[in-house]
Amino acid sequence: MSLLDTLRGRLFAFLLMLAGMTAVGVGGGTWLSVRAEADGLFDYQLQQMALSLRDQGGVTDAESAALSNPDLDYLVQVWSVEGLSLYSSRRPGVTEALPPRAVLGFSDQRIGDEDWRVYGAATPLRVIQVAQPLSVRRRLATSAALRSMLPIALAAPLAAGLMWWLIGVSLAPLQRVVQAARSRDAASLDALPTTGLPGELQPLVGAFNGLLARLSTAFEQQRTFVADAAHELRTPLTALKLQLGLLQGAAPGPEHDAAVQRLGAGIDRAAHLVEQLLALARAEPGAASAPMQPVDLADIARLAHADAALLAERRGVVIHCEAEQPVPMQGDAAALRSAIRNLLDNAARYGARTVRLRVTTESGQPLLQVDDDGPGIPPELRERVFDRFQRGEAQTGQVDGSGLGLAIVQAVARRHGARVGLGVSEMGGVRVEMGCG
Structure with a gap:
């Protein structure tokens, strides 16, 4: 079973549970409402039957025969104001009559082995009691309530099927995205299709397409790097x-x-x-490297100066280091030391006679500057020198360097959230600045 099938089943189960709870609540409310309405209707019938007998002088033989019908679920008792019984009906299975003392209005009374709903009414001439078994009322009320809930019961399977279909239709765009993503590999990193997607999926697919684009660029750079390195x-x-x-x-x-x-x-x-x-x-970003920790950039610069001093001395280059005050920051000491060493090495290789390394702070942020008195870099070439295997030319001709020094510096700067810029030094050559912010 696929992930989307599991998701579809889970959504269906949750929605079905919610719909079931709603149906039970609505059904229960309908049940109680219909039963209450039925009880009110039955009370109204009792009241009307009693009131229809209050003004008659007596009970005719035809009325007596109708009231004595065994299919009639009522008992009727009529007295004169002197207490003389004018009429008393009987019902099969009921051996006791209504109580001789009437309770005016509605009341529930026990007659024999059964509970009855009784209504009593009094006039200047007579007293009338009409009673109906509560079991009959409940049976009729339950039947009416069940009939009212029948449409809900019949509609439940249809609603469940429609819910399953709607969930499938809603997840269909996501299914297409999943299938398109499964068809991608390292050799095919094209963007996923976005046509026909609902608005909720657009940000997700857009972010995934951005990731694919970054991966494609990274893979292309890696292939180019490997090819250049092999060459x-x-x-x-x-x-x-x-x-x-x-x-x-x-x-x-x-x-x-x-x-x-x-x-x-x-x-x-x-x-x-x-x-x-x-x-x-x-x-490079994403490479396994040492974690960032508190370091002193000035101390790292002094160590890098010591590393580059030997090469500079062989080439007749003088490097001045101005890093007396501590410059704390979060960083990778080994990577920063390598970047600074590459800056000094580049300056020494490309014709400089004097190099100045300075570490300070600017607006509370660490700042590293390397100035030299070399031939400089033309403005139109300053962006290209950060590319891999880009070599410049010194005053003495082609440089025997690797062409990776400034690429390493830029990669280290990006890892530390810093910027690297090239400019004209006050010493006449190139100024390289690496600073945060």
């Missing part, structure tokens, strides 16, 4: 293979030493590329 790794691995061949064929001497040096440099580039790929993968 980027192929080049250094091919170079390593060639250098290994040259090393194997080289005799001991200067050429052998140069080949070993080139092989070592190639291994370093390949290792750096793999390290950058792993750092980018860890910084």
Whole structure:
């Protein structure tokens, strides 16, 4: 049984229970109402029968015969004001007569083994009592109540069938959405159809289509990333293979030493590329990473400065670190350290001679700035440099970097809810700002 069938059955059971409780309530109310109306009608008949006999001088033989009919469910007693019995009817199975002392108006009395409803009326000439068995009244009232409830009983199965059909019709759009969702896989992430959907389902399907669109974009980016990574790794691995061949064929001497040096440099580039790929993968949204916890951005910046100092010294680059005051925040220390190290590494690789790293606060929010005196980045290229495997050019020519540094910085910033911006530094080169808010 599918989920929608279970949902349909559950809704039907709940609605049927509600309808049943409503029907019982309405039926019970109808029952009591009809019985009350029947009792009122029977009392009215008793009263009218008694009043019809109060002004007659006597009971004729024809009236006496009619009142003595065994099919008549009434007893009639008529007295004169002197207490003389003028008439007293009998009913089969009833051996006792009505009480000789009449109670004016309506009363319930026990006559023999049966309860009776009695009405007494008095005139200046006579006293009349008319009685009817309560069992007869109840039987007739129950019969009338059952007849009034018969339409409800006959309509109940029809209403239940109509309810089942309406639930199915109401769930049909959801069934179509479920079938369309089941037909989707990783290779088919097209949006679900929204035509003909009720307004209640539009937000749900719209949100699901948004999720499919984000998944499609993420999968496309992943495929592009894998393809680019494979291409980027192929080049250094091919170079390593060639250098290994040259090393194997080289005799001991200067050429052998140069080949070993080139092989070592190639291994370093390949290792750096793999390290950058792993750092980018860890910084991507949704990747398993360390939880956010209280950190000091200034302390992290000092550690990143120490990490980048060796490369900067080899390249003749001076890095100044201005991070004396603590800058507390919630973050991933390892990811932030990697991002800052990449910023400093980029500045050193792309022709800067002096780099300044500053950590401060702005409007109570952490702010990190990296300025350099390098050649800068043209405004039309500032957006593209955040793409993966986008390399710029230093003053000395093509850079041997991986092209992932700023992509890693942007991924880390997004994970921390921060923004990254490029501008012109007061030192003449590029200013990179990463700040929250």
